[in-house]
Amino acid sequence: MKQLITSLIGIFLMFQLSAQTQETPADPTAPYLKDKNLPAFVINSIDGREISNKMLPKYKYTCIIFFSPDCSHCETEAATINKYFDKFNNVLFIWDSYRDMTSIKAFAEKFKLTNRPNVIVGRDPSYMIPSFFHPKMTPFVAIYKDKQLVKVYEKGADIFDLIKIIESK
Numbered sequence: 001m002k003q004l005i006t007s008l009i010g011i012f013l014m015f016q017l018s019a020q021t022q023e024t025p026a027d028p029t030a031p032y033l034k035d036k037n038l039p040a041f042v043i044n045s046i047d048g049r050e051i052s053n054k055m056l057p058k059y060k061y062t063c064i065i066f067f068s069p070d071c072s073h074c075e076t077e078a079a080t081i082n083k084y085f086d087k088f089n090n091v092l093f094i095w096d097s098y099r100d101m102t103s104i105k106a107f108a109e110k111f112k113l114t115n116r117p118n119v120i121v122g123r124d125p126s127y128m129i130p131s132f133f134h135p136k137m138t139p140f141v142a143i144y145k146d147k148q149l150v151k152v153y154e155k156g157a158d159i160f161d162l163i164k165i166i167e168s169k
Contacts, residue, residue: 026154027134038062038147039132043096045122046105046114059092059118061166062147063157066096066129066140069107077139077156078111087163088118095121096129 026033042052056062067074078095081088095113097104101123108114108121124130133140133152141157143150143165150165 026152027136030134031132032142032149032152035132036149038144038149039064039129041096041124041128041132042126043094043120043122043124044101045120046101046108051120051122056092056094056120057117059090060145061091061150062094062144063088063091063162064094064096064129064133064142064144065157066133066135066138067107068097068138069099069103071138073137073156074107074139075111077141078107078113080159082112084159084163085116088166091118091166093119095119096124098123098127098130 032039038053040053042050045051065074065077067077081093093113095104095108097107104121104123113119113121133142135154137155139153139156141153141162143152143157143162145165151161
């Protein structure tokens with residue numbers, strides 16, 4: 001009897017863990033599901049520039065990360081990307097938040113996102129990026145190759161999967 005109870009508890013815990021680690025399904029009305037092109041947007045960057053999707057520097061890959069400066073998962077995402085940043089020379093990172101610019105700047109400084117030629121950090125005042133993706137949580141990550149959608153991560157990117165994508169395509 002004790003063995004049966006232990007087995008049932010083990011099965012229950014496996015189902016719980018599985019449910020927690022599964023990807024959150026995308027909002028079926030999100031425009032990115034029908035339009036695989038890089039979305040239109042204008043970002044007010046932390047250095048005072050206004051940058052649109054048409055003004056982006058040329059990189060083979062573009063990685064859009066919708067984040068919140070006080071999100072612990074976003075902090076982990078930023079720290080992990082920093083750890084492997086040498087793998088991302090051909091990736092333009094766009095860190096977009098809805099929060100106030102002071103918080104966004106503090107996040108960028110904390111995670112060394114400033115003064116990198118392939119990183120743009122800022123605020124999307126028209127809320128164009130979240131309107132395109134309908135993220136349910138942060139960090140939300142979308143990777144594009146030549147401005148065409150490759151993959152979306154509803155709960156943040158797996159760094160090794162991201163590296164594999166940019167090294168294989």
